[in-house]
Amino acid sequence: QVQLQESGPGLVKPSETLSLTCTVSGGSIGNYYWNWIRQPPGKGLEWIAYVYYSGSTNYNPSLKSRVTISVDTSKNQLSLKLSSVTAADTAVYYCAREVVTGRKREFDLWGRGTLVTVSS
Amino acid sequence: SYELTQPPSVSVSPGQTASITCSGDKLGDKYVCWYQQKPGQSPVLVIYQDKKRPSGIPERFSGSSSGDTATLTISGTQALDEADYYCQAWDSSTAVFGGGTKLTVL
Numbered sequence: 205q206v207q208l209q210e211s212g213p214g215l216v217k218p219s220e221t222l223s224l225t226c227t228v229s230g231g232s233i234g235n236y237y238w239n240w241i242r243q244p245p246g247k248g249l250e251w252i253a254y255v256y257y258s259g260s261t262n263y264n265p266s267l268k269s270r271v272t273i274s275v276d277t278s279k280n281q282l283s284l285k286l287s288s289v290t291a292a293d294t295a296v297y298y299c300a301r302e303v304v305t306g307r308k309r310e311f312d313l314w315g316r317g318t319l320v321t322v323s324s
Numbered sequence: 325s326y327e328l329t330q331p332p333s334v335s336v337s338p339g340q341t342a343s344i345t346c347s348g349d350k351l352g353d354k355y356v357c358w359y360q361q362k363p364g365q366s367p368v369l370v371i372y373q374d375k376k377r378p379s380g381i382p383e384r385f386s387g388s389s390s391g392d393t394a395t396l397t398i399s400g401t402q403a404l405d406e407a408d409y410y411c412q413a414w415d416s417s418t419a420v421f422g423g424g425t426k427l428t429v430l
Binding site for chain 2: 239241248250251254262264265298307308310311312314316317
């Protein structure tokens with residue numbers, strides 16, 4: 205059974221860089237798209253970016269200038285870096301697997317999420 | 325940027341049918357997914373490609389989409405269906421989520 209586990213610091217200072225890792229266990233990272241999605245406390249979901257197992261990426265235009273996403277197939281991990289964070293970046297960050305078949309795509313598996321608080 | 329609009333809340337009595345709408349420009353031309361999120365838990369895919377149910381999702385969950393509106397329907401709603409529901413679609417290589425609908429079963 206494939207599982208996703210997010211990890212990283214729970215507290216980041218304003219203006220610094222948020223760094224998270226998602227480890228995929230029980231299955232291969234290959235042939236899927238891997239996404240980061242966040243949810244501020246009490247609010248809705250916001251898509252951040254995806255990375256294909258080959259390394260190609262796509263970013264939410266609203267965050268593109270601050271986000272870097274990558275994949276390490278040897279470790280079955282994907283990572284997220286978000287620079288110049290502010291309190292508005294406080295959220296639960298989820299990694300999610302995406303199945304893509306042409307135009308058909310869905311997030312079929314989610315991690316448990318990790319809360320990142322931006323505060324001095 | 326593309327937007328998906330959902331009602332903030334929907335209430336339903338146990339055993340009745342709940343309908344949650346999601347509206348967006350020409351949404352019927354896109355594929356819509358629906359996610360269920362219970363308090364303190366991760367979202368779970370309940371409908372994909374407008375109307376398909378993943379394995380393990382009860383038959384009482386169904387979906388449809390046409391024109392500018394997609395609808396998630398829960399027939400014979402149970403107390404355990406109380407949750408937040410989010411619609412989602414892709415537009416110009418960007419994933420867009422609706423604002424979410426809190427379903428209350430009372």
